[in-house]
Every structure is written in structure tokens, then in C-alpha cells.
Amino acid sequence: xxxxxxxxxxxxxxxxxxxxxxxxxxxxxxxxxxxxxxxxxxxxxxxxxxxxxxxxxxxxxxxxxxxxxxxxxxxxxxxxxxxxxxxxxxxxxxxxxxxxxxxxxxxxxxxxxxxxxxxxxxxxxxxxxxxxxxxxxxxxxxxxxxxxxxxxxxxxxxxxxxxxxxxxxxxxxxxxxxxxxxxxxxxxxxxxxxxxxxxxxxxxxxxxxxxxxxxxxxxxxxxxxxxxxxxxxxxxxxxxxxxxxxxxxxxxxxxxxxxxxxxxxxxxxxxxxxxxxxxxxxxxxxxxxxxxxxxxxxxxxxxxxxxxxxxxxxxxxxxxxxxxxxxxxxxxxxxxxxxxxxxxxxxxxxxxxxxxxxxxxxxxxxxxxxxxxxxxxxxxxxxxxxxxxxxx
Numbered sequence: 017x018x019x020x021x022x023x024x025x026x027x028x029x030x031x032x033x034x035x036x037x038x039x040x041x042x043x044x045x046x047x048x049x050x051x052x053x054x055x056x057x058x059x060x061x062x063x064x065x066x067x068x069x070x071x072x073x074x075x076x077x078x079x080x081x082x083x084x085x086x087x088x089x090x091x092x093x094x095x096x097x098x099x100x101x102x103x104x105x106x107x108x109x110x111x112x113x114x115x116x117x118x119x120x121x122x123x124x125x126x127x128x129x130x131x132x133x134x135x136x137x138x139x140x141x142x143x144x145x146x147x148x149x150x151x152x153x154x155x156x157x158x159x160x161x162x163x164x165x166x167x168x169x170x171x172x173x174x175x176x177x178x179x180x181x182x183x184x185x186x187x188x189x190x191x192x193x194x195x196x197x198x199x200x201x202x203x204x205x206x207x208x209x210x211x212x213x214x215x216x217x218x219x220x221x222x223x224x225x226x227x228x229x230x231x232x233x234x235x236x237x238x239x240x241x242x243x244x245x246x247x248x249x250x251x252x253x254x255x256x257x258x259x260x261x262x263x264x265x266x267x268x269x270x271x272x273x274x275x276x277x278x279x280x281x282x283x284x285x286x287x288x289x290x291x292x293x294x295x296x297x298x299x300x301x302x303x304x305x306x307x308x309x310x311x312x313x314x315x316x317x318x319x320x321x322x323x324x325x326x327x328x329x330x331x332x333x334x335x336x337x338x339x340x341x342x343x344x345x346x347x348x349x350x351x352x353x354x355x356x357x358x359x360x361x362x363x364x365x366x367x368x369x370x371x372x373x374x375x376x377x378x379x380x381x382x383x384x385x386x387x388x389x390x391x392x393x394x395x396x397x398x399x400x401x402x403x404x405x406x407x408x
Contacts, residue, residue, distance in 0.1 A: 030094045034101040037076050037113075041102070044070065045109040052108065054374035057231035061188050064112045071113035072142030078115045081124060085132070086140040092269065096276040096331040100324070103280020106288075106376060111277065115139075116184075121269055122193060122210055126251035126258070135191055135212055147189040147215075149180035149237045160208050160260055164239060166196040174198070174249070176211065176242040179223070186222050186235035189215050193250065194239065195259050207257030210250040217242055230383035268344035269334065271391045275327040275344075275351035278387050282320045282351075282358040285380055289313055289362030292369075303365070312361040320358060323351040342404035349397035352387040359384045 045067060052059055059067075071077040072086065080095045081087025095114075102110035123136040138144035152163055164178025176196050186192070191214050198206035213220070223236035249255045290313050293304030303309050327350075330343040363370040363377045370377035388394045402408050 030091075030097045033079075033090065033094050034097045037098050038101050038105060040071070040074060040076065041105045041107050041110045041113070045107050045113065046105075049107050049109045058233055059109060059112070063109070064188075067109050067112045068145070069142040072140070076113060077142050078140040081140045085124075085137055092272075092334045093328065093331040096272055096327060099273050099276035100280040100283075100327075103277040104283045105280070106284045108379075116273075122250055123212065126255055127212075128247065128250075128252050130247065131212060131250060138190075144190040145185055145188060147183050147185040147192050147235075147237075149183050149186070149192055149194045151180060151182045153179060153181045160195075162195065162197040162208060164194070164196040166198045166209060166211065166244075168198070168200050170201060172246045174211065174244045174246070176239045176244060178239050180237040180239070182226070182234045183237045184232070184234060186215075186237055187225065187233055191215055192220075192237070194237075196239075198256055208259035209256050210259040211244055211248045212250050213242070213244055213248050217244070219243070228386060230379060230386070232386065267391060268339050268341050271344040271348035271397075272327060272331055272334070274387060274391045275323070275347040276331075278348075278351040278355035278384070279320065279324045279327055281380060281384055281387075282316070282323070282355040285355075285359045285362040285377060286313065286316045286320055288370075288377060289316070289365040292366055309365055312365055316358040316361050319354045323347075323354045326350055340404070342401050345392070345397040345400040348391060349394050349401070352384075353394060355384045355387055 048063065048067075049059075068077060075088040076098060078086070079088040079090040079098060080092050081089070083089050098114055099111075102114055123131055123139070127136055135144070135146070139146060152161075154163065162178075164176065164180065166174045166176045168174055176194060178196065180194070183192075191212060194211045194213070195208055196211065198209040200206055215222075219240045220242045221238050221240070223238045225236075226234040228234060246253075251258060290304070293309050293313060294302060296303045298306075304313070327347045330347045333340070333343060359377065359380045363381055366375070366377055369375065370381075372378060392400075399408065
């Protein structure tokens with residue numbers, strides 16, 4: 017915030033990385049964003065591609081990936097701070113400058129050398145994008161209750177059949193990671209398995225398109241007996257049946273990235289609210305002098321600082337080798353719910369001014385609501401934490 021220093025516990029070296037990213041956003045992305053329509057819709061695909069590649073060239077895009085793959089070898093804590101900086105910037109192009117919450121983790125952690133060369137390296141360099149096909153129409157939050165199947169034939173190939181829904185980026189992705197329930201030639205269930213393939217694979221097609229409240233594009237993906245070779249299994253033979261464990265690790269990191277973005281958005285909204293309260297006058301006083309307005313802003317400040325510290329603590333644990341799902345669930349639950357409340361309060365402080373289409377808070381009010389749903393709903397995060405507490 018303009019009148020407050022960052023939390024004192026943040027490491028100096030990571031502040032420098034975040035500051036460099038913020039300078040890039042101010043210098044290069046804000047002028048581009050100024051030319052976008054005020055309806056808050058999705059930026060054009062070619063602009064998103066440019067932002068992604070430019071950021072990768074500067075070392076920000078997939079910063080936690082090894083240098084030999086095109087990344088910068090950053091600790092995960094630094095990546096979390098970059099996503100916080102993207103949210104705090106208020107620039108609608110900033111999130112596209114960083115690998116998304118469904119980033120390259122499965123391929124990095126288990127991918128074969130051939131998969132890394134074909135898919136992961138172009139992804140890290142910003143030259144390709146992917147989508148993740150996990151959610152199914154009748155499963156929703158129970159993501160690994162899979163009806164999509166992958167049957168292995170006598171030649172060792174896999175035949176994938178089923179439908180996926182709410183697949184982000186499917187209309188623009190170069191390749192897809194599909195999670196299906198593997199079944200061998202005798203009909204034995206081998207467990208959830210992740211496959212990777214190009215989007216132009218025969219009998220793989222993009223179905224219905226959905227649009228979210230703030231312009232996000234989501235798609236249905238149809239797999240009509242898509243035939244894939246054995247080497248399409250992420251991790252090769254050892255990857256068969258391993259998608260559940262790998263997926264939970266990836267989801268945990270994704271949830272921390274979402275938490276960090278939410279913290280940044282909340283901090284940006286709070287800054288807008290506080291700035292308006294210091295300037296706007298009503299009944300002869302600046303509205304920041306009124307106790308009810310102070311309540312909105314001070315409560316928001318306390319909640320934002322707490323959410324930031326929790327997210328950072330969980331990211332540090334990841335760097336220390338501790339990736340407990342309940343940690344990420346707590347951070348994502350706290351930060352996403354906090355962001356919704358803070359944006360709501362900031363809009364209330366602005367009154368009709370913030371409600372008008374084209375105002376940053378009007379867009380954020382629509383945008384931030386999805387944060388309590390993506391990467392697992394708030395209810396799912398509570399289930400994860402409750403089970404870790406021995407309650408279910």
C-alpha cells in the first residue's frame with residue numbers, strides 16, 4: 017500500500033525479484049493494457065502470446081523451473097511473490113506474464129526426457145501453451161471420480177474415451193494433459209493416469225465454449241476413442257495409475273499461486289479504497305474520517321496482512337520440502353475468501369463510482385469471485401483441512 021511498507025518478514029532478495037517484475041509491468045504491459053476495451057474481457061490471444069514470450073525472455077514466466085529448461089531456477093517462494101505482485105499491479109495483462117495456476121509441474125516432476133523436450137521446454141520458454149483436462153461433467157469437485165477411460169489394447173496403445181468440462185485455454189492450447197482412468201486389456205482398473213498429447217490429435221475435439229462472469233473462456237473437450245501411443249503416459253510405464261498422487265502435489269502448488277494472486281488483488285483493492293477515502297468528501301469531511309469507512313478499510317488491512325503471511329509461510333515450507341495439502345488448502349481458503357471481502361468493502365467505500373462499468377473495482381468484483389471456486393472450491397479446502405485434523 018502507498019502508506020505502508022511490505023510485511024517485514026519478506027526476504028530482501030525476493031523483494032528485488034518482485035520489484036523487477038513490477039517494473040516490467042509498469043514499463044511494458046501497462047501501456048499495452050491501456051489500449052484494451054474497458055469491458056474487462058479477455059485480452060486478444062496474440063497479445064497474451066506476446067506477453068508470455070516477453071516475460072519468458074526476461075526470466076519471469078516459469079521462474080521456478082531449472083535454467084537448463086529455460087527457467088530461472090527461482091525458489092517457489094519467489095514465484096509466489098511474483099504472482100502477488102501481478103495481482104497487486106492492477107494491470108490486466110500481468111497474470112499472463114506468469115505461468116498459470118495449472119503450470120508445468122506434472123511434466124517437470126515425472127515427464128520422460130522425450131516429453132520434456134517436446135512439451136515442457138517450449139512451455140517454459142513461452143513458445144507453447146497447454147490445457148489441463150481433469151474435471152468431468154458429473155464429478156465437479158470430486159475431480160478424480162473419473163468416467164473418462166483409457167483402455168490399453170494388445171499393441172500397448174491407449175484408447176481414450178470421455179468428456180471433460182471447464183477446461184481453461186483449450187481453444188488456444190498447443191497440447192493437453194488428460195487425466196483418465198486406465199484399464200488394461202483384461203479390464204483391470206489401473207487407476208488415474210495422466211496422458212499428454214498435441215491438441216490436433218485425431219478424434220480429439222473442442223466442444224462447447226463457456227464464458228465466465230469476467231470474460232474467462234472455458235471449454236468442453238471431447239475424446240472420441242482417441243488413440244495414443246504408450247509413450248504418451250506422463251512418466252512412461254511408471255506413470256500408469258500415478259496421477260492422483262502427482263495431481264495432489266501439483267494442485268497444492270497451484271492453490272498457493274492462486275492464494276498469492278488473491279492477496280495481490282486484495283491489496284490493490286484496499287489501496288484503491290484507502291486512496292478514495294482520503295480524497296472523497298461528504299458532509300464537509302473526507303469520508304476516511306468516518307468510523308464506518310475506517311472499519312471497512314482497517315478490517316481489510318488486518319485480513320490481507322494475515323493472508324499474505326500465511327501464504328508466504330506455506331511457500332517457504334514447499335522450498336523446505338514440505339508440501340502438505342492442508343497447508344495449501346488453508347492458504348487458498350483464507351486468501352480467496354479474504355479477497356472477495358476486501359474487494360466488496362472497497363467497492364462499498366467507492367459507492368456508485370466503483371459500481372460503474374469500466375472502473376477497476378467493478379471488474380475485480382466479477383473477477384475475484386471465481387477465486388473461491390478454481391483450484392478447488394472453498395468447501396473442498398475445508399474438507400482437506402478437516403481430514404488433516406482427523407475430523408473426517
